[in-house]
Amino acid sequence: MEPNLHEFSDGTVLAEKLADQVAHRLAAAVEARGEASLAVSGGSTPKRFFRAIANRDIDWAKVTVTLVDERFVPADHPRSNHLLVRENLLQGKAAAARFIPLYHDRPSVEEAARVATAAANTITPPFDVVILGMGGDGHTASFFPHGSTLNQALDAAGPRSVLPMEADGAEEPRLTFSFSSLTDAGMLVLHIEGQSKKDVLAKAQEGTNETEMPIRAVLHRASSPVDIYWAP
Numbered sequence: 001m002e003p004n005l006h007e008f009s010d011g012t013v014l015a016e017k018l019a020d021q022v023a024h025r026l027a028a029a030v031e032a033r034g035e036a037s038l039a040v041s042g043g044s045t046p047k048r049f050f051r052a053i054a055n056r057d058i059d060w061a062k063v064t065v066t067l068v069d070e071r072f073v074p075a076d077h078p079r080s081n082h083l084l085v086r087e088n089l090l091q092g093k094a095a096a097a098r099f100i101p102l103y104h105d106r107p108s109v110e111e112a113a114r115v116a117t118a119a120a121n122t123i124t125p126p127f128d129v130v131i132l133g134m135g136g137d138g139h140t141a142s143f144f145p146h147g148s149t150l151n152q153a154l155d156a157a158g159p160r161s162v163l164p165m166e167a168d169g170a171e172e173p174r175l176t177f178s179f180s181s182l183t184d185a186g187m188l189v190l191h192i193e194g195q196s197k198k199d200v201l202a203k204a205q206e207g208t209n210e211t212e213m214p215i216r217a218v219l220h221r222a223s224s225p226v227d228i229y230w231a232p
């Protein structure tokens with residue numbers, strides 16, 4: 001299934017439009033089921049989107065927010081995605097949302113992943129909305145090239161779970177939802193900005209080697225349609 005490319009004049013216009021679409025999807029889920037779920041990425045790109053969605057007028061008390069991946073650092077560490085979400089998304093109206101962290105203070109990232117998997121299993125699958133980013137090396141979530149658990153993480157038949165991941169491209173051990181947890185979302189979005197990311201996307205779309213560019217797994221075999229949101 002070919003991804004749908006949505007291009008915008010700048011990151012602010014993109015953030016507002018994406019926030020409209022995500023809010024609509026979450027509100028519809030709450031209307032239909034009495035609950036909704038949103039899994040977001042960390043990094044620098046999502047910040048404007050977080051601030052835009054935070055004040056959309058939906059029943060946030062019925063929305064569960066989590067992360068597609070997390071650095072294995074405490075929530076007060078500057079590289080924590082939980083910190084990023086707490087400071088930019090779980091504000092205003094969205095402060096009422098339930099947040100499920102991936103980081104847990106355990107002696108190993110493997111033990112933290114087991115605890116995170118149990119906590120994540122309280123979220124009714126599939127996610128209503130998943131927002132992925134992409135690194136310049138073609139990673140997404142914490143599916144890093146040649147990552148320590150990459151084959152397991154990208155296995156479409158694998159269990160819905162949070163896995164530990166270590167890789168040369170990751171500054172610290174990571175916790176990441178598996179491919180099977182993320183790619184059947186009601187709304188599956190890849191949010192990238194800048195020409196260099198667009199060039200990386202084009203290279204990813206041309207090739208097939210997922211170990212080299214794990215984003216290819218999402219682009220080529222996600223069960224949900226992929227909506228790419230891009231601005232210069």
Ligand SMILES: O=C(O)[C@H](O)[C@@H](O)[C@H](O)[C@H](O)COP(=O)(O)O
Binds near residue numbers: 041139140
């Ligand atoms: O924890 C993370 O870093 C993210 O989940 C990661 O997958 C991110 O989406 C890309 O690295 C892009 O990051 P930027 O938006 O900062 O380029």
